[in-house]
Amino acid sequence: MTTPSGFDALLLLSFGGPEKPEDVRPFLENVTRGRGVPPERLDDVAQHYMHFGGVSPINRLNREIIAAVEAEFALTGIELPVYFGNRNWHPMVEDTVAEMARDGVRSALVFPTSAWGGYSGCRQYHEDIARARDAYGPGAPALRKIRQYYDHPLMVESFADAIVAARRRLPEERRDAARLVFTAHSVPVSADATAGPPSDGGHLYSRQVAEASKLCAAAAGVDDFDLVWQSRSGPPQIPWLDPDICDHLESLSAGGVDAVIVCPVGFVSDHLEVVWDLDTEGAEKAAELGMSYSRVGTPGSDPRFATLIRTLVEEYSGGTPVRLGSEPAYGTSQDGSLCNVGCCEPAKRPART
Ligand SMILES: CC1=C(CCC(=O)O)c2cc3nc(cc4[nH]c(cc5[nH]c(cc1n2)c(C)c5CCC(=O)O)c(CCC(=O)O)c4C)C(CCC(=O)O)=C3C
């Protein structure tokens, strides 16, 4: 038995998403509480969910990842039960942590479904851990969050193979010249500026996304590519990372590009931002411009993703970190404490009106 010493469970911690139409509004209210997102944006996003019958794919995808991890653990002799908890929708992390405590879990590792640094991608997961432990009170399990894994070799290999496969789906005569475009969730410019410990100079999120893109392109044998952003929210007067994917498709088309390979490097699985913003809006924009468009698959559904999670679990039981990149990978903390002094300060909220 190779069960990691010191831990008696793994908690997969994610964002959560609605599973029926009545869930959509309360879910969106949970996501945006106190975040200064304008009501018109919320109406739009509610429509995106309604387009898919009010069901986000995210919970199903996470349950599939958990089943794959359970199989991987069984195969490799790791005896750790795997729990599932979310920030914004059921199963809520508060309920899951209470269940873990009732099951006798004393100390668990936490795998976050975000690979990144930054307020949304990392610090908010620390906050979730702290809130869930506080809600239970004394006797809550100790929770150790796994680090940022944006440059994990298995994630890079998975994206690289998916880039090659996406190129093959393009019409033959446009394949060779197709432009590779990486995309990640935009964040406010001010949030990116404070991502990471202040002593590092900030911008940890966009630096990690840029490095991951470079690693994936190189592994796919591509030396020239673009990096753009998607799913911008917030009031229009607040600057967010740009260019936006759809604007970028227009400039590529104006420059004579007639085929694109769009790689959602910032997402571990095909959740709503991928199936709406890329497979629906991005694909429509490309069609309008007469461009061929091929969207790259995400690593969450690749069998290697369960192995990635296992190697991270082993890293926290005395294994050596496996990394390809050179940007810092923070994000480990105990019981929801900050991983560094002043790390990933949230964006300043616009005044509420
Ligand atoms: C960096 C980042 C990630 C990647 C890291 C990670 O994975 O954690 C991510 C993931 C996700 N974001 C998601 C959904 C939403 N994000 C929103 C709003 C926001 N996201 C932001 C950033 C990020 N978000 C930000 C700065 C906001 C503005 C409000 C705020 O400052 O907090 C809103 C509100 C409506 C809107 O304004 O779009 C929704 C509904 C879902 C679930 C999708 C599904 O259901 O399948 C997932 C995985």
Ligand SMILES: [Fe+2]
């Ligand atoms: Fe988001």
